[in-house]
Amino acid sequence: MPAYSMTATALAIVASLSLAVSAFWRMLCPGRLVLERIDPIISPGEISGHVHTVSGGSGFGYTTDYEQQRASACSPCPIKEDLSAYWTPKLYYMGANGGKFEDVPQAGEGDGVTGGMTVYYEQRGPNFTNLSAFPEGFRMVAGNPF
Template structure:
């Protein structure tokens, strides 16, 4: 099965979200970042390629940045020991697997949700296109990317 795994340690924390608030440093709640050490509000595809330092292993050819809201306990950040990022294909024909296109962006969850997610509910994914378009599969569980994304 085509698969990619990366084990990452924390890079940094910032109140930035390069997808939700691009170019707006400090506009978000605090996030914990892994992977590309340059990630922040001003992150672009070009800036990731220009600054390839990463906290992930293997480091070769992975310029990605990953972030989640920072978990706080008594007002202090809780540091996860690390994260394993993995991508795997479940296609019946594994040769049909294609890598995510350059510039791919994905958001998981619903920041406006005011009630608990029911136990066993699948995560919800969104995919943002170059023009800000978003799309989801008919069941709402998988990204359907806009042209070129």
């Protein structure tokens, strides 16, 4: 196969793969707010039984509600108008010998550097005029929290 034909084929493959990723966009949140035992949905107002890494709007807390989150003063995420809170369970590792749990760092969290998290938003079709924000009071849990 001639070199120009191989190059054209490779470019076509790359172009076709890039079409598949247009279904979402990534928002890199390079800093985290806290790494705490906080879960305002499962354990509102009290210390949670598990640890979360939290990024997003600074209004996050033990009893976060809509007004508190909308009043956030800042966000480490690049889209400053997005005052949402994003929290995910913290991952720990314990070796086969028992021992103690070790913190599994997120990407970029080496040597005390906080890497934050990447938030994926899915797009819902070509007509974005019918999209709206989640309603006030909306809360969601995926899977069994216990």
